[in-house]
Amino acid sequence: MSAGGTGRSGLAIIGGGKIGEALLSGLVRRSGADGIVVCERHPERAAELTARYGVPVLGLAEAAARARVLLLAVKPQDIGTLLALLAGSVDTGHLVVSVAAGVPTATIEAALPAGVPVVRVMPNTPALVDEGMSVLSAGAHADEGHLDEAETLLAAVGRVRRVPETQQDAVTALSGSGPAYFFYLVEAMVDAGILLGLPRDLAVDLIVQTALGSAVMLRDSGEHPVQLREAVTSPGGTTIAAVRELERHGVRAALIAAIEAAHDRSVELGRAARDR
Known part of the structure; x- marks a missing residue:
């Protein structure tokens, strides 16, 4: 040709x-x-x-x-x-x-x-x-x-x-694999709702709409995620009790480590494709 x-x-x-x-x-x-x-x-x-x-x-x-x-x-x-x-x-x-x-x-x-x-x-x-x-x-x-x-x-x-292109492996780890992290989190939250006595369909509806609304707020408000989180976190309230547990269980560190692992795997895949 x-x-x-x-x-x-x-x-x-x-x-x-x-x-x-x-x-x-x-x-x-x-x-x-x-x-x-x-x-x-x-x-x-x-x-x-x-x-x-x-x-x-x-x-x-x-x-x-x-x-x-x-x-x-x-x-x-x-x-x-x-x-x-x-x-x-x-x-x-x-x-x-x-x-x-x-x-x-x-x-x-x-x-x-x-x-x-x-x-x-x-x-x-x-x-x-x-x-x-x-x-x-x-x-x-x-x-x-x-x-x-x-x-x-x-x-x-x-x-x-x-x-x-030097940033593409990081992009792969963050947004390419990113939907899976959100689905994983939603799955856990729905399970928590069921554990607390809610019907599954109601738990799913509550979490999905909350996730959608939160994403739109992040996109449209121009505020930092910390500001938006603090607006929901009243002194001595339910949210700060939940955040304390997330920190105690290392959720932030685990998520960062997971994204780093995805980045490293992206690099490995590129190296393997080059060496074939």
Whole structure:
């Protein structure tokens, strides 16, 4: 395929897992299925995505021939195999956008023809409800125009920020894995409500709405989290008793340690992808 081949437009989402589907669903809701194709190696999953979103499922070579933007939405351990299969079908007229956690742009660039622009993205699963957080970094051959294009793509499913690539492992640990931390906390709070005698559905409703309202307050008030917490914490009251227990059990330190562990794992995944 020659560089800058003609007739290509639109987007190919390569990988139909949770993140691939999250982005696909948001894009289809926002602007329809026109111009979007999917590559998915499992036939049953491919049929499911076609039925659900009305998008065609193509092979890698055909998808690359048709689409200009190639969104790599596979697991880090599968990126090497994918790039080896894709390399012969990609040229500098493409834009490759990778959401493979921990995999540096340099690793992707080294496996593709020289000069192919690559943008690394860390999204998260709230993209399924158009409330995702996606963070972009440019590779060696990606310019501002490529970043703008990737940002427009990801803005369909939530907010977008740009960072130097050196910060991407920290982003992965904080917002990429972040939804799981919140779900874990909500699960514990719901269990506490049940322990205290509330029906499960009521406990879930109370906690979910409280989480939603608290997030909106954080986003819109402009106040520091400490200020917002202190506004709920009356002297000698119920909240300070609860906060004391959280501190006594080391919840703050445990959360920081957990996020550090996620960061370290992201670095390991990138190193493993590079060494394959």
